[in-house]
């Protein structure tokens with residue numbers, strides 16, 4: 675059991691307790707060396723190496739707790755930050771949990787434009803975002819009958835089949851859930867990814883900055899690999915065009931005169947193509963290493 679006194683001098687960091695963001699959030703904590711011991715069934719854990727308390731919460735509750743200061747920092751989705759209308763700082767986009775909040779209709783409905791939904795029934799977990807959008811559409815279309823937006827907390831895709839809705843507003847990533855339910859998207863309301871959010875009146879500014887910087891390093895490291903190769907000195911300019919690096923490549927002379935060794939960061943997504951081009955140029959001993967952490 676913890677009491678507020680146990681947390682009073684610690685920065686409180688909220689992590690999604692389950693769902694799509696959970697595993698990646700734990701990986702970020704590990705990469706940032708925020709160590710903790712979490713007792714079975716407990717949603718609060720104290721870090722064993724930093725003055726941080728971790729609190730495991732539903733992703734959709736995190737924006738509210740960060741905005742009211744119960745929690746100092748949190749990892750959650752931009753979609754739920756917007757839905758909660760939370761007044762928080764979005765400190766860092768985290769590059770996972772990408773999904774779109776979309777209006778979806780039954781494939782057989784023939785509906786292709788949100789305007790066709792004016793006066794009809796919408797079901798969603800995102801009442802505020804959907805409500806605002808359809809209220810505006812009703813106004814634009816001078817609707818005689820208001821579009822209704824009703825809340826369900828999950829399994830939103832079942833609402834049309836159950837006869838509860840003419841359309842839904844829900845998240846789409848691969849589209850598998852949508853297609854399985856015989857739905858198609860006709861409009862995207864929000865594009866989202868996971869973000870690190872912070873309370874605006876930060877109580878632990880230095881520690882918050884340190885954690886942010888560590889997490890930024892982990893994310894950056896995940897996007898890049900470290901590449902080493904040998905190339906004839908005469909080909910350096912061409913090689914630099916292929917691998918310009920984040921600032922500039924590091925070059926060291928080889929003992930045998932006309933060759934140099936180049937070390938450089940390369941985007942993971944581009945590395946195979948860059949290796950092909952370096953090989954064509956006459957580079958040899960092209961080695962690629964993963965980066966476990968880095969700072970800009």
Ligand SMILES: Nc1ncnc2c1ncn2[C@@H]1O[C@H](COP(=O)(O)OP(=O)(O)OP(=O)(O)O)[C@@H](O)[C@H]1O
Pocket residue numbers: 692693694695732733734750751752753754770771772773845846847848866867868
């Ligand atoms: N299919 C998805 N792909 C990527 N990110 C997603 C997906 N679904 C949801 N998210 C992101 O994860 C956040 C949390 O949603 P998620 O559904 O994982 O939580 P939950 O509903 O609390 O958990 P569960 O669905 O296990 O009950 C969403 O606000 C969104 O930002």
Ligand SMILES: O=P(O)(O)OC[C@H]1O[C@H](OP(=O)(O)OP(=O)(O)O)[C@H](O)[C@@H]1O
Pocket residue numbers: 693694828829830831844845846847848849850851852
């Ligand atoms: O486009 P896809 O890759 O199929 O992903 C989209 C689905 O993922 C989320 O559901 P989740 O699995 O979290 O279940 P839930 O509906 O119970 O929240 C979201 O609510 C969609 O239903």
Ligand SMILES: [Mg+2]
Pocket residue numbers: 693828
């Ligand atoms: Mg879910």
